[in-house]
Amino acid sequence: xxxxxxxxxxxxxxxxxxxxxxxxxxxxxxxxxxxxxxxxxxxxxxxxxxxxxxxxxxxxxxxxxxxxxxxxxxxxxxxxxxxxxxxxxxxxxxxxxxxxxxxxxxxxxxxxxxxxxxxxxxxxxxxxxxxxxxxxxxxxxxxxxxxxxxxxxxxxxxxxxxxxxxxxxxxxxxxxxxxxxxxxxxxxxxxxxxxxxxxxxxxxxxxxxxxxxxxxxxxxxxxxxxxxxxxxxxxxxxxxxxxxxxxxxxxxxxxxxxxxxxxxxxxxxxxxxxxxxxxxxxxxxxxxxxxxxxxxxxxxxxxxxxxxxxxxxxxxxxxxxxxxxxxxxxxxxxxxxxxxxxxxxxxxxxxxxxxxxxxxxxxxxxxxxxxxxxxxxxxxxxx
RNA sequence: GUGAGCGUAGCUCAGUUUGGUUAGAGCAUCAGGUUGUGGCCCUGAGGGUCGUGGGUUCAAGUCCCAUCGCUCACC
Numbered sequence: 001x002x003x004x005x006x007x008x009x010x011x012x013x014x015x016x017x018x019x020x021x022x023x024x025x026x027x028x029x030x031x032x033x034x035x036x037x038x039x040x041x042x043x044x045x046x047x048x049x050x051x052x053x054x055x056x057x058x059x060x061x062x063x064x065x066x067x068x069x070x071x072x073x074x075x076x077x078x079x080x081x082x083x084x085x086x087x088x089x090x091x092x093x094x095x096x097x098x099x100x101x102x103x104x105x106x107x108x109x110x111x112x113x114x115x116x117x118x119x120x121x122x123x124x125x126x127x128x129x130x131x132x133x134x135x136x137x138x139x140x141x142x143x144x145x146x147x148x149x150x151x152x153x154x155x156x157x158x159x160x161x162x163x164x165x166x167x168x169x170x171x172x173x174x175x176x177x178x179x180x181x182x183x184x185x186x187x188x189x190x191x192x193x194x195x196x197x198x199x200x201x202x203x204x205x206x207x208x209x210x211x212x213x214x215x216x217x218x219x220x221x222x223x224x225x226x227x228x229x230x231x232x233x234x235x236x237x238x239x240x241x242x243x244x245x246x247x248x249x250x251x252x253x254x255x256x257x258x259x260x261x262x263x264x265x266x267x268x269x270x271x272x273x274x275x276x277x278x279x280x281x282x283x284x285x286x287x288x289x290x291x292x293x294x295x296x297x298x299x300x301x302x303x304x305x306x307x308x309x310x311x312x313x314x315x316x317x318x319x320x321x322x323x324x325x326x327x328x329x330x331x332x333x334x335x336x337x338x339x340x341x342x343x344x345x346x347x348x349x350x351x352x353x354x355x356x357x358x359x360x361x362x363x364x365x366x367x368x369x370x371x372x373x374x375x376x377x378x379x380x381x382x383x
Numbered sequence: 384g385u386g387a388g389c390g391u392a393g394c395u396c397a398g399u400u401u402g403g404u405u406a407g408a409g410c411a412u413c414a415g416g417u418u419g420u421g422g423c424c425c426u427g428a429g430g431g432u433c434g435u436g437g438g439u440u441c442a443a444g445u446c447c448c449a450u451c452g453c454u455c456a457c458c
Contacts, residue, residue: 224418274418297414
């Protein structure tokens with residue numbers, strides 16, 4: 001069983017601070033996991049990931065790694081950690097999200113999902129057993145089971161049917177997990193993914209069924225797919241009550257900085273999202289004073305750091321004018337610098353959240369900071 | 384000098400044959416978006432004396448004349 005210890009609880013919210021112990025290190029929660037779909041956090045090398053971003057765990061993707069480079073290569077390499085030279089923990093998503101996001105290419109079957117590769121059109125079948133096998137080849141510390149991520153909006157009948165399917169698959173995932181062994185000499189763990197769209201009775205049913213199966217942790221999936229943020233918060237708040245306090249809770253694919261803080265307040269411990277890295281590649285910087293859109297012309301001759309209060313590699317060495325120039329010129333360095341900054345920001349955000357939980361001031365701090373996080377700094381300048 | 388071709392948005396060009404709503408596209412510029420990631424993609428905006436001048440016509444980017452500029456070929 002995965003070791004997880006909750007050390008502090010916030011008084012005025014459901015926020016908690018804890019530690020997850022894996023073979024590749026301890027993860028202090030709440031935590032944000034940078035997304036490295038194909039065995040690389042896009043545009044950020046492992047050195048900066050460790051030293052500047054201070055990532056404690058990264059996420060990778062079973063679907064993408066299965067198609068390329070393939071499980072055989074990963075096994076020959078001695079697992080993903082060795083292959084990519086990342087010593088810290090790794091969590092793998094199962095491909096359940098790709099079932100949703102690449103939905104034109106797939107067909108749901110009772111036993112699994114049949115899909116066509118987005119790379120070459122070849123046909124493949126993912127079953128719970130197969131996915132666990134691939135995740136054994138990858139050697140991720142924390143594995144996600146195959147699930148179905150429902151879209152939004154999603155009618156009740158489909159959500160109910162899908163939730164039932166995800167639960168059935170969860171059982172098969174668990175069996176496959178228990179009937180297989182790690183390939184690289186260290187323990188791997190398996191979470192359960194709670195589905196049920198925006199319907200509370202389905203969320204409760206899903207949570208209860210999965211908790212009965214006793215997973216190492218519990219993910220909340222199928223959110224942040226287009227529903228209003230308030231609906232997401234409400235479902236998260238409702239769902240975390242059904243997850244044992246002694247298990248880590250992971251809100252998949254979330255989100256904006258303010259989404260993360262609101263979810264921490266509702267009892268979530270783990271997050272991942274493409275936003276800091278994808279938006280970085282689109283010149284969108286997060287800061288504790290708001291958002292900077294670095295392509296904006298107003299930064300053409302702004303020779304101040306992107307965020308004067310940030311000590312990341314970008315902000316302690318370069319100016320807004322230079323970064324804007326790099327983006328306009330489509331230089332690779334722009335993507336790297338902005339990605340480092342945004343990840344640095346996200347990890348600093350959850351680290352601060354943890355500190356505030358520990359010293360008992362989380363909720364007030366959260367309410368104050370959420371207000372400024374989504375402000376566009378450029379629009380303030382013009383007012 | 385002679386002949387031919389070309390001048391339409393910042394750039395590259397459609398549209399001219401057969402005159403007919405408010406002259407378009409791609410790129411660029413400017414501004415938004417992006418939630419278990421394809422640097423992709425999506426949305427919106429600004430930008431035009433159709434080289435210039437005259438003529439024909441109800442109507443000209445389109446037809447006619449002149450003129451200026453550029454390119455190529457030949458002297």
